[in-house]
Structure formats: C-alpha cells, structure tokens
Amino acid sequence: MFLTSLCLQNVNVTNKLLKSFLSNCPQLERLHVVNSKTLTKLNVSGSSLSLKHLHISLCYRIKHITVSAPNLVSFEYFGMKSRLRLRYAPQLRNVFYGSQYHHRVTYGLHRISSFLCQLVTLKIRLSMDWGEYKLPKFPELSCLRHLTYEVWVVDGKNLLGLTSLIEASPALQKFKLECVLTEAGGKREVQKVEGYPNKNLKEVEVVGFLGGTSDTELIIYLLESAFNLEKLVIDPCPLSWRGTPWEFVETEQKQRARRSALQFRKTQANKGSVEFVIL
Structure with a gap:
C-alpha cells in the first residue's frame, strides 16, 4: 500500500494493528492516534521505517511506548504518565x-x-x-x-x-x-x-x-x-x-x-x- 499518512481518531486500536500498518505500509510517514480506549502499549521500531511524524494523545490506558525510528523528525504526546522509551531517533x-x-x-x-x-x-x-x-x-x-x-x-x-x-x-x-x-x-x-x-x-x-x-x-x-x-x-x-x-x-x-x-x-x-x- 502507498499510504503515507494515517490518522485514527476515536478509533479503538491495538499495538498489533498499528504494527501491521507500519509493516504493510513501508511509505507511511505520518501516524496520529487520538483517543483510543484500547491502546495499552505502542512499539514503533524498525530500521526500514519511513515514519517521520508520530502523534499520540488522549490514549489514557497506554502504559508503554517504545520508539526506534531512524527517520522520525517530530514526536507529540499528550496524556497520562507512561513508560516512554525513545531508543533511537537520530533525526528527531x-x-x-x-x-x-x-x-x-x-x-x-x-x-x-x-x-x-x-x-x-x-x-x-x-x-x-x-x-x-x-x-x-x-x-x-x-x-x-x-x-x-x-x-x-x-x-x-x-x-x-x-x-x-x-x-x-x-x-x-x-x-x-x-x-x-x-x-x-x-x-x-x-x-x-x-x-x-x-x-x-x-x-x-x-x-x-x-x-x-x-x-x-x-x-x-x-x-x-x-x-x-x-x-x-x-x-x-x-x-x-x-x-x-x-x-x-x-x-x-x-x-x-x-x-x-x-x-x-x-x-x-x-x-x-x-x-x-x-x-
């Protein structure tokens, strides 16, 4: 798929579903997830990721966020306290x-x-x-x-x-x-x-x-x-x-x-x- 931007607002998603989008949409550059009531963790990792912009907000059940993205330029987070790990983001x-x-x-x-x-x-x-x-x-x-x-x-x-x-x-x-x-x-x-x-x-x-x-x-x-x-x-x-x-x-x-x-x-x-x- 040649999807470059994905905004999921008021959509209940899981880490597994988001990982599927990232792996099947290699040209995805922008990911927004807003007000998902089922997202409890997020793992955005991969040496071949094209992702440049990641926005997570109002996902109040999320407890763990791990990011390793070589092309990530911007990261936005608003919500509750979560265990955030920015492991690799040289372009941030x-x-x-x-x-x-x-x-x-x-x-x-x-x-x-x-x-x-x-x-x-x-x-x-x-x-x-x-x-x-x-x-x-x-x-x-x-x-x-x-x-x-x-x-x-x-x-x-x-x-x-x-x-x-x-x-x-x-x-x-x-x-x-x-x-x-x-x-x-x-x-x-x-x-x-x-x-x-x-x-x-x-x-x-x-x-x-x-x-x-x-x-x-x-x-x-x-x-x-x-x-x-x-x-x-x-x-x-x-x-x-x-x-x-x-x-x-x-x-x-x-x-x-x-x-x-x-x-x-x-x-x-x-x-x-x-x-x-x-x-």
Whole structure:
C-alpha cells in the first residue's frame, strides 16, 4: 500500500494493528492516534521505517511506548504518565509533550533527556492549578530555537520556576507563552529575579495575556535577560478562543487585558529598542 499518512481518531486500536500498518505500509510517514480506549502499549521500531511524524494523545490506558525510528523528525504526546522509551531517533528535531499534571511533564522530559540536545523546537503543556512548580536544571540545549509553554494556571502562581529551560537554551530565538490564566488566585507583588543572559532571543509572544502577576513577572524576567530582544507580542485573546468565532469578539476581559498591556508598555519605556505589539 502507498499510504503515507494515517490518522485514527476515536478509533479503538491495538499495538498489533498499528504494527501491521507500519509493516504493510513501508511509505507511511505520518501516524496520529487520538483517543483510543484500547491502546495499552505502542512499539514503533524498525530500521526500514519511513515514519517521520508520530502523534499520540488522549490514549489514557497506554502504559508503554517504545520508539526506534531512524527517520522520525517530530514526536507529540499528550496524556497520562507512561513508560516512554525513545531508543533511537537520530533525526528527531521537534517534540511536544503534555500532561494535565506538572510532575508528569518532568517525568516525560526525563525520559527523552538524551535527545534534548538535538531538538530545534520544544513545546510543553502543563497544569499548575495545584501548587507552585519548578522545572529542574537541564544540560545545555544547544540546538533549541523555539520554545513554547502552554500553561494552565491560577493567577498568583509563580511561573518563574519554568525558566530553567530558557536558561539552558543559548541559541533560543523565539519563546511563546500560551497561558490559560484565571483570575481566582490571591494577589501578590510582582517578583523580580536576576535573569540569565540570553543573547539570541529575538521574539517573545504571550497568548492569553491577562496582565496578572503570573504573566507580568515572567515577561519582565524576559525583558531583563534577553539583551537583544526585538519584538514582544501580547495577545489578550484567551487561548481556547483561538480558531473559533469568539476570537474576534470584544469582551470586557479582553479590553481589560489590553488596557493592562498598554499600561505595562508605559512602565517599560526604557526598553525603546523592543517593538511592543498589542493585538
């Protein structure tokens, strides 16, 4: 079969069936499995595999994932804690790893730690609703150019604990914060910390900006540490509204966030070399 792309969504599959597809479709380059209730393990291995893109999400019964794929370029996983083994992926450049619980994100990053140094793009999705969170220290990610955090957080929680990946990425050019931020948290003063110098970061984008303590102090950290920052984009549109008709609806929340962004820009007048874009 000359099948190159396969997307199985809301289809109950097994490891045996997926292995059959991989062995009988030697030109398969893209495999997506979403919301399979029967998939408990996945073994994607073979020296002759053409597979370049592997996406596994919402398969909550999966316990074991083993990958050995010489041509794999991107790997995406969102779900429960599983025993992930990336054994061989010399071409891997792009990774998305997400969980509803932050400690499982740390676990997942640990499982792929030997491949972090070759990544160009990394996206992490995590929830911080249940407490403060701090990423561990990482070895240098010398190839990383684009880093995205999708964070679900109550305002007042400290996002500065997520900066260790930024500090470990000297070649980072763009940082994006996709923030699902609620206003229910307790108010506190904005905390300032000494930023680790970053000479290559050129653009920062914040989606879902509220102007609360959590997102504001992380932006200040980036402005202080990224010496050559050229552009800061602030988008008050809630992340969940993007791609829907609500994206273009003006609400009081968006107007209030936009006013906060304009006020914040005034406080950063000394950053004249940075282009502030408020959507």
